[in-house]
Amino acid sequence: GAVVSQHPSRVICKSGTSVKIECRSLDFQATTMFWYRQFPKQSLMLMATSNEGSKATYEQGVEKDKFLINHASLTLSTLTVTSAHPEDSSFYICSALGGGAMDEQYFGPGTRLTVT
């Protein structure tokens, strides 16, 4: 149980284009989902918290107009990187609450984004 999927696992896009990443909780309803970014040899940095049916809460320094988050249902959240630039290249990981004990976040497998 408590499986979270992400799609795509890898994506390469050209500078200036937009990319959408999906995060799904497969066997539970996620009350809250989180989006993280991880650079090589760095820790996971929280970008935003999303709850179904409401606006996402972004961390300080994260551009909400650049990283659009839509939490359409209790099993799906999407992250759209708009007008991507090479510096947006990173490993994006989502997590979800609701699949186990109250505080346990279950993570997706991640999406490797490369912007050329």
Place this chain on the structure above:
Amino acid sequence: EDQVTQSPEALRLQEGESSSLNCSYTVSGLRGLFWYRQDPGKGPEFLFTLYSAGEEKEKERLKATLTKKESFLHITAPKPEDSATYLCAVQRGGSEKLVFGKGTKLTVNP
């Protein structure tokens, strides 16, 4: 500001050689301390949650302990398949957010 510091950054062990990973933290009102395992190119895999000083949890060759200032992840008789990066994260009271350390990269040689 909540902070998590993990040491060492990297650790190489021989198969069967037990050791410990350290996670030092400062947080206002700890709600929970979490350990995750992350394999290269994958998302973190949940291992343990610890809530109060003195608490211990075990899973196979891993045991996590918690004090008021730090947590240890003890690895007993490790195997090569235990090679991974081990992440520690803290959650403060009243929040669902996790603050992660940079992790300890463990390599277990056969």
